[in-house]
Amino acid sequence: MDAKYLTASRNNLLDPISQRYLLGLDIIQSNSLENFMQHYGQKLSYTKYLFIDLFGLVDNNNEIVRDLETLKILHDNMKVIVIADKDDDFRSNLIELLRRIVTKGIYNIVTNLIDKEFDHCMLVGKTEIEAIESFAPKPKPESEPEEDSNNNGQSIIFDLFDDAEQNQLSTTQKDTKPLTPIITPKKIQQQEPLSQPQNIIRANKEFRKFKEYISVGICGTQSHIGTTHNALQIAVFLKEIGFRVCYVEAHQNAQSNGQIYSIKEHLPKITINEPKSMIQYFGLNLFYTGFEMAKVMADKYDFYVFDLGVLSQSNINQFLMRDVRIIVSGAKSWELKYLKETMFLMGVGKLAYYLLNFSQRIEQSSILNYLGVANTESFFIDYQPNPFESVINGANIETYKKIFKEYIMQEQKLQSQAPKKKRGFFG
Numbered sequence: 001m002d003a004k005y006l007t008a009s010r011n012n013l014l015d016p017i018s019q020r021y022l023l024g025l026d027i028i029q030s031n032s033l034e035n036f037m038q039h040y041g042q043k044l045s046y047t048k049y050l051f052i053d054l055f056g057l058v059d060n061n062n063e064i065v066r067d068l069e070t071l072k073i074l075h076d077n078m079k080v081i082v083i084a085d086k087d088d089d090f091r092s093n094l095i096e097l098l099r100r101i102v103t104k105g106i107y108n109i110v111t112n113l114i115d116k117e118f119d120h121c122m123l124v125g126k127t128e129i130e131a132i133e134s135f136a137p138k139p140k141p142e143s144e145p146e147e148d149s150n151n152n153g154q155s156i157i158f159d160l161f162d163d164a165e166q167n168q169l170s171t172t173q174k175d176t177k178p179l180t181p182i183i184t185p186k187k188i189q190q191q192e193p194l195s196q197p198q199n200i201i202r203a204n205k206e207f208r209k210f211k212e213y214i215s216v217g218i219c220g221t222q223s224h225i226g227t228t229h230n231a232l233q234i235a236v237f238l239k240e241i242g243f244r245v246c247y248v249e250a251h252q253n254a255q256s257n258g259q260i261y262s263i264k265e266h267l268p269k270i271t272i273n274e275p276k277s278m279i280q281y282f283g284l285n286l287f288y289t290g291f292e293m294a295k296v297m298a299d300k301y302d303f304y305v306f307d308l309g310v311l312s313q314s315n316i317n318q319f320l321m322r323d324v325r326i327i328v329s330g331a332k333s334w335e336l337k338y339l340k341e342t343m344f345l346m347g348v349g350k351l352a353y354y355l356l357n358f359s360q361r362i363e364q365s366s367i368l369n370y371l372g373v374a375n376t377e378s379f380f381i382d383y384q385p386n387p388f389e390s391v392i393n394g395a396n397i398e399t400y401k402k403i404f405k406e407y408i409m410q411e412q413k414l415q416s417q418a419p420k421k422k423r424g425f426f427g
Contacts (some may be wrong), residue, residue: 001026001212001297002321003049006036008056013083015294017118022250022306022318023049024213024297031058033067044075046211048321049122053083054094061097069104081108081121084135098135107131123317201392201401203242204409205302214407215304217322219311221329221338226357227251228259230328231307232284232387237400239284240392241408243302246285250318251309260307261288282388311342324403325352331359331367331380353403354378377402 001024005014008031018025030036033052044050050071057064071080084098098109108121111134120126126134207214216234220227231247238245249260264270264279271280277291287296296304308315311327319325327346329339339354346352359367359380368378379402382395391397401408 001047002215003051004028004040004044004047005051005053006030006033007051007053010053010055013053013113014051016115017122018297019293020115021122021321022215022248022293023321024215024304025294026212031056033057033059034063037067037070041070041074044071044078047075047078049079049081050075051081051083054097055083055085061093061100064097065100065104068101068106072104072106079108079122079125080106081110081118082106083110083113085111085113095135099132102128102131109134111135200411201241202409202411203238203302204407205243207407208302211323212300213302213304214324215306215322216324216326217306217308217319218326218328219308219315219319219342221311221327221342222335223310225328225330225335225338226355226383227309227328228307229384229387230326230355230381231305232286233384233389233391233396234326234400235284235303235305236388237391237397238303238305238404240390243407244300245303245305246287246296246299246301248287248291248296248304248306249289250306251315259288260286284388311345313345316345320350325350326355326403327352328355328357331356331363336367355399356380358383379403 003014003018003023004026006028007013008029011027011029014025017023028036028040052068054064059067068080068082071078082098082101084094101109107126107128107130109126109131110117110121117134218227218231218234228249235245235247247260261279263281264272267281269281273279276295277288279286279288285299285301306318306322308319311319327342329335329342339356354377356364356367356378361380364380379396379399381399384391384394384396391400401410
């Protein structure tokens, strides 16, 4: 799972977080951090976020501080977020405990269950000063507070989320120029003749030893550029080689039941599961807008393919949280400016695969050199009219093999067969 949540009783507390960031959330119900450490301490290598709810824990302060320090040492890439929204009624020396936690370098302490504070801890991370301010006792005026010109008569508060921090990413992107190495285009795969050695591709589920699933995020540089189409093709590819996979419509522009829901009018063999916000077509499960993340994760797929729509400042964090990140762009001269803007939004060092549509072979080298694509793998892809068509023998199979090379096994087999009849888009 992307995140684990240790709680004694408040199981549904983080459901909005899971839904907002499309996170798989593993709820560990226990009233002891020490017991959690014994069972899970060595199994958190691929966990991105660990939420620890102090409410209801029976461990004493020394045990809590010791275990949190151990977690920080063992998993320095994991964000530990401590939830301490209750007052001293449940822990008489709560403030002293939080001060000791901060001295161990753990600053992401949530004392107010609002989206803004969770978002700040997850995406930016609190500083030591912010952590201390978040739980420091507020002054209690004995009488009517004097009006202060700086706070308009309100009691003293600590603003942890000023505009400078919120705009930090966009400012950095404006001032940072991407590297511009010259990259040659990938060779276009020629269809092999019949009676030649064929590559047999199989699912490699070795990752299951370390992770429960792989998440794939797909965004486009602009609307109607082929994001959903490519997301469906990738889901078909992963299903065909043996993975349990689902498509999840997660873009913010989807209205009502979502765009993918409308295919029911054109596909006679479709099955709809309204309680799950899911449709099924040729064995592929498609979750449309309105799904509940907890229910999607409960089905325990190997791969989750998230269609996030157009990449923007509002969804880039969802995109960057994925294990495999793919950006779809056009390659025409009037479309390249959107690709450039997307690259600036991504910033330097953020890895992604780029799929470029509709280009002539003679132009491909100059396009890549013009873009100066850095720290990415870029592929020119051919159009497949039917997004549910088999991918195994398609023109883009070599691209998918390279993108998912960590998760496939290949072997050669001599076979001769007539081309398969293509599946009609309308059933």
